[in-house]
Amino acid sequence: MGKKSSQSKKSSNGELRSDERLYRREDIYDNETTEIISGAVDTIITKLGEDVSREGLLKTPERVAKAYQFLTHGYQLDPDRILKSALFEEDYSEMILVKDIEVYSLCEHHMLPFFGKAHVAYIPNGKIVGLSKIPRIVDVFARRLQVQERLTLQVRDAVDRVLNPLGTAVVIEASHLCMMMRGAEKQNSVTTTSAMSGEFHREATRLEFMRLVGA
Ligand SMILES: [Zn+2]
Numbered sequence: 001m002g003k004k005s006s007q008s009k010k011s012s013n014g015e016l017r018s019d020e021r022l023y024r025r026e027d028i029y030d031n032e033t034t035e036i037i038s039g040a041v042d043t044i045i046t047k048l049g050e051d052v053s054r055e056g057l058l059k060t061p062e063r064v065a066k067a068y069q070f071l072t073h074g075y076q077l078d079p080d081r082i083l084k085s086a087l088f089e090e091d092y093s094e095m096i097l098v099k100d101i102e103v104y105s106l107c108e109h110h111m112l113p114f115f116g117k118a119h120v121a122y123i124p125n126g127k128i129v130g131l132s133k134i135p136r137i138v139d140v141f142a143r144r145l146q147v148q149e150r151l152t153l154q155v156r157d158a159v160d161r162v163l164n165p166l167g168t169a170v171v172i173e174a175s176h177l178c179m180m181m182r183g184a185e186k187q188n189s190v191t192t193t194s195a196m197s198g199e200f201h202r203e204a205t206r207l208e209f210m211r212l213v214g215a
Pocket residue numbers: 107108109110111112176178179
């Protein structure tokens with residue numbers, strides 16, 4: 001517990017502050033990109049039989065262009081840098097679990113949302129990461145065009161790569177609007193994906209993790 005203070009001391013240094021700027025959840029729009037996507041959205045709306053010049057739709061192409069840039073801003077972020085910005089030496093070697101992380105992503109097949117919760121656990125091997133970085137890593141990969149399976153693996157692999165822990169486990173439970181809105185079947189189904197490494201391949205460890213996340 002005494003290590004907590006060293007965390008806050010480190011996170012107030014100048015280098016981290018410049019990192020923080022990169023990771024802030026701000027809307028970063030590029031003018032040229034906005035213009036090009038707006039033009040494409042204008043075409044889509046017109047082709048669907050709507051009148052883009054009516055009042056309610058006038059600013060829609062630009063809004064959509066900005067929304068998509070925000071919803072895919074994970075491409076601009078470097079997950080390894082985010083994790084490395086808050087690494088601390090620590091002897092703790094029990095499971096660390098961050099539960100119920102909100103996930104909002106876009107399926108790459110339909111560009112429709114899928115959303116739900118992620119649970120991320122790891123067993124440290126001399127290094128721990130600031131807890132707030134775990135939801136951020138989920139967001140870095142979720143804010144891209146995705147499939148849930150790859151998202152799950154990417155989160156696990158990033159933790160494995162940077163922290164080199166004794167094991168990592170990721171479970172994501174999500175509802176997919178492309179299934180719910182389009183198909184007649186499985187309207188309320190939740191898709192669960194998981195990815196484990198190291199110690200989590202041991203049954204006792206995996207079962208403890210599953211019991212803790214209630215999955
Ligand atoms: Zn889809």
